[in-house]
Amino acid sequence: MPELPEVETIRWILINGSEATPSILGQVVAGASLFWPKTLATTNLQDLRENLAGRPVQGLTRRGKFLLIDFKERHLVIHLRMSGDLRMAENLGAPRESDPILLHDRFYLHFRSGFGLAFNDTRKFGRVWFVADPRDLLMKLGPDPFDTELTEDLFYTMLQNKNRQIKSLLLDQTFLAGIGNIYSDEALFGSKIHPTRSSRSLTHSEAALLLEKIKASLQLGIDHNGASIDWVYRGGDFQNYFQVYQRKGQPCQVCGTPIVRTTVSQRGTHYCPNCQPKKKKDT
């Protein structure tokens, strides 16, 4: 489900709280509950409970699609994968061993305030790591698209150093961190680049435009609180602004040509065959 804008939206909500729930910042841990063992990728529940009890949440940050809850010397690192979601919920001050509040709740972090952080994940792909130093988990990640050190020149060089289908490369988190299937399709459409073109075939100006459109697509997603698709709804409405994603057969908003859906890197891929030609057109 979540790509960088959706993860950022969740982070914002947890930090700012809502009418019914407080901010996660400063919440003191009282315990934890686990309903699907694989969700906790490290250690065991008992170890986590003993080491986190009494510790306050010092911060909540994001790196790529990972969320990091900072407890000073300890960290919870969370990846939502395809269907994960995080929410603050009331009446979660103490462990629940029997059954969770909601269907598909996999993990709770209980706080002394009586509230708790609930990790809901239908497809069970999401993971929570309990670590002393999160750097080991994150060190393979590529740069954040908004990183000011990621210049046009550097991005062009990175593309030249690979010989991969451009869409496949954008989805590779060791190349860039945070882009997923929606935003890769949208950014490639915005820069008029066919998804299977080799990264090495891009010109310097195409690379510069692609980087610009990647950032623009992600920012638009953030501005709209992310995209809400299917039965998963978080309040975002970026799905109403898709130009190609999930628009198979519908007219391109630039030229009217029907949007095509294919498969690239085992992922559904949407593009306009006229605006994003594989070969350069004669003009």
Next chain:
DNA sequence: CCTGAAACCTGTCTGC
């Protein structure tokens, strides 16, 4: 180094 397939999971939608 690069590509494609399979695996991990549950749920929804489509077509026969």
Next chain:
DNA sequence: TGCAGACAGGTTTCAG
């Protein structure tokens, strides 16, 4: 209605 198959915002591992 029933049921098989495709498909879903992600990542890892393995074969070729």
